[in-house]
Amino acid sequence: MSDIKILLNESDIPTHWYNVVADMPKPPLPPLAPDGNPVTPEQMLAIFPGPLLEQEMSGERWIPIPEPVREIYKQWRPTPMFRARRLEQMLGTPAKIYYKYEGVSPAGSHKVNTSVPQAFFNKMVGINRLTTETGAGQWGSSMSMAGQMFGIEVRVYMVKVSYNQKPFRRSMMHTWGAEVFASPTDMTNAGRAALAADPNNPGSLGLAISEAVEEAASRKDTNYCLGSVLNHVCLHQTVIGLEAKKQFEKVGDYPDMVFACCGGGSNFAGTAFPFLADKAAGKKVRLVAAEPTSCPSLTKGVYAYDFGDVSGYTPLMKMYTLGHDFMPPSIHAGGLRYHGDSPLVCQLYNEGLIEAVAVPQIATFEAGVQFARAEGIIPAPESCHAVRACIDEALRCKASGEAKTLFFNLSGHGHFDMASYDKYFAGELVDYDYPEEAVKEALKRLPKIAA
């Protein structure tokens, strides 16, 4: 009988991250300060350590992964790649479907691929305290685990509504020794101002970022960490695609199309960028970002300089954006509710090197359930977007008779998202129309420099 999993040895864990900047047709557009001038390293060093800042601005193709980071990676890497034979059969498609599974990490998703090096490089420069924000808790728990591994204190500002509604990710963070506070708190100016205006403020990711950044900027011993969007975050995630390429080599196959869900962009970048290197070298491969129809930054946004957060505290980044204060509908894939996207992903999309599709919520859960019934694993709602996009292509192959090789990244499991599956089964999920008017309004508030 044939193999289901394509496994690598620990010695196959990449020794270097792949930096897509080296293969981009044009250099990446720099982040700008509100005055329109590029942000200076000095400004960034207040909250980020030097080595991460170097990575953020590097044009080197290969950036070495420090041994202590590789040692921690070994707790879950290399992650398995699966040939989805049972799903292929269920769909009756001539396509071959492969998926890589990042849910085997202790935190249950790909996020730890970057939280671990972020903790490491901070430790390296003598930082023993980190702040970060989290919505539903995927990133906060990943950062908590990484902090624990390097003896760094982690303080997580968790959006209050999630803090109350999703207690179990919070419990994970406690288990890994982190402090978790419901944001807005009374510990920062940003938090106190929000509470003064409305004592019942339910919090938002933008506000939590403000609190985490404010604390990091005000304390010499404390830095700040971000879980997506930035170049160095995308860089760290390339271990996914690099391993996948080795795994394809091992079975003598290569994907015609690569799918990954795309919120802030780090999961898509980590999965697709290493294949983009092959594309730059002449190989034919299509790279498809899957985003929600309710928050379709790549497929419906405008390409402009905008803030990374709701409140406008971050530098301006050139992104496909729906407007920094656009409030996406409450879909269950919380990790995809972001108004913009990684500037690297956006620039490559703008240059036509990658593609994007938008998929509606109910169809993503349909795909997730079909996947779980075939393959066992229950995907996170975010990952269901990639599953949907891949199944749609497999069904097109069925109609056309093409035997394409399809690949997607299953970025995490759904163990902490079963309430949303319940809603799906109860028929309580809704598909949100593209919020055209709200986006139009939000885009009116693009910063002036945008043009």
Place this chain on the structure above:
Amino acid sequence: MSDIKILLNESDIPTHWYNVVADMPKPPLPPLAPDGNPVTPEQMLAIFPGPLLEQEMSGERWIPIPEPVREIYKQWRPTPMFRARRLEQMLGTPAKIYYKYEGVSPAGSHKVNTSVPQAFFNKMVGINRLTTETGAGQWGSSMSMAGQMFGIEVRVYMVKVSYNQKPFRRSMMHTWGAEVFASPTDMTNAGRAALAADPNNPGSLGLAISEAVEEAASRKDTNYCLGSVLNHVCLHQTVIGLEAKKQFEKVGDYPDMVFACCGGGSNFAGTAFPFLADKAAGKKVRLVAAEPTSCPSLTKGVYAYDFGDVSGYTPLMKMYTLGHDFMPPSIHAGGLRYHGDSPLVCQLYNEGLIEAVAVPQIATFEAGVQFARAEGIIPAPESCHAVRACIDEALRCKASGEAKTLFFNLSGHGHFDMASYDKYFAGELVDYDYPEEAVKEALKRLPKIAA
């Protein structure tokens, strides 16, 4: 740098299960009907398929694993074995600690190792419907996944109090297509009688078993499945220990001591029995079952014939028992709240071939948190018992300077048990004294044949 994980290939998945009966000093004592005579195969065939019944009574050392079962096993097997280097360091012990991790299965525990063959052998004899019971939901979800894989309808009777308090395991079962009902239901005589006596009956595992067995016995097209205790269930779990032995061989090591938590006994049996074969051949290895001090069947029970369930519906089995209607304190390791133990495990314990330790609840969570902070993975409360027992031995090694090789099975992850970690952090967990009086009372109601 050194390896953390010891990985096998899919071709290393065992081709045969190991039947410890072949290496037992005396043949296993048979289950008895209430009249004191051995239960006949005919009686058992009403609810179990022939091939499983043959396994239940077999004395063959090796029983082949059918290819379709091995194909499904490939979705998560071979499971990784880890060298717990970070934990060793944290403890400062000269002992080497290894653990095997069964939480990588889609259902999150070792239970699917037996639910899959149980579904397969039922399908083989033409059964398309299965009933089973579940408490917190580990077994019910494993059986649901297995049913889905072989196109078998699964109906789960879930103890009502868990059905209401632990909705997410129920959601998993729905995702895999099973029907789940809060027991007692009005669909069986047993359920209706319970509801007539008390419309607010919160249910119990014993009552849920009664409902599941009643339905299976009353319908020709329906069989019944059990998740532990029985010989064939222990048999299927031996894939754990068999793989572990190969993994030790791969690194040129061998355990001095093997630890596994023990409730109904299948996890302990699956982990330890393959090492017992070596012991029978003269090798020195100690096999230690870890049970809760609040429900210490091996360490405090009496060795007698008793019912397997609270209500007295099952055949009598020779077990270390605390009395079939003994109600264990409400510890969070629900899977270890069982008055008896697998008859095979009990007989081997009686013959001095295996050992047992009892550990208190709070200390198990302390061990679980320490483990999570060192190794990342958050263990299920049941698994925390094995972690505790192993850490205790590692600390004894530290005191004595012995460099023993220790091994335990991490039977599942704690993603659905974070509420109990919350209680631990909040200081709300209690250690129950050994309920001596309650056991004394329950033992007065041992069936007459017991002597």
